[in-house]
Amino acid sequence: MKQYSFYEGFMSIKLNHTIVYSQDKNASAKFLAEILGLDAPIGLGIFLEVRLDDDITLDFANADGKTMTEHYAFLVSEKEFDEIFGRIRERGIQFWADPFQRRAGEINNNDGGRGLYFANPDEHSLEILTKPYGSGT
Numbered sequence: 001m002k003q004y005s006f007y008e009g010f011m012s013i014k015l016n017h018t019i020v021y022s023q024d025k026n027a028s029a030k031f032l033a034e035i036l037g038l039d040a041p042i043g044l045g046i047f048l049e050v051r052l053d054d055d056i057t058l059d060f061a062n063a064d065g066k067t068m069t070e071h072y073a074f075l076v077s078e079k080e081f082d083e084i085f086g087r088i089r090e091r092g093i094q095f096w097a098d099p100f101q102r103r104a105g106e107i108n109n110n111d112g113g114r115g116l117y118f119a120n121p122d123e124h125s126l127e128i129l130t131k132p133y134g135s136g137t
Helices: 026-037 078-090
Strands: 016-021 042-044 045-052 058-062 071-075 117-118 123-127
Touching: 016 026, 026 045, 026 058, 026 078, 026 123, 078 117, 078 123
Parallel strands: 016 058, 071 123
Antiparallel strands: 042 045, 045 058, 117 123
């Protein structure tokens, strides 16, 4: 009887991109790129593309009406957290330790890391965290 390795036969599936609907795709894409310290957005057809690691992109598009709140979480290093947090504070952007916005002006220490939530110009909920959920203490 043949023994199979765990990964044998599995496809390698990676997220490539997702569309972020915005009232002003230029403002929202620029905001994200600047806050996260990424390259400036690139125009691609009707989209403005913000490139993350592993060739993943967030493709910003103008919405026809009011946008529904969406959530985007970004796993960052401790150094990147400090840099992003510094830009959030420099701009006077309100932030919370929790997704329900009950702990204003605080960061969390979930799973032994650090995390916080803030909003983009379209009120999408953005999160930065240094440890994936379920990974630590």
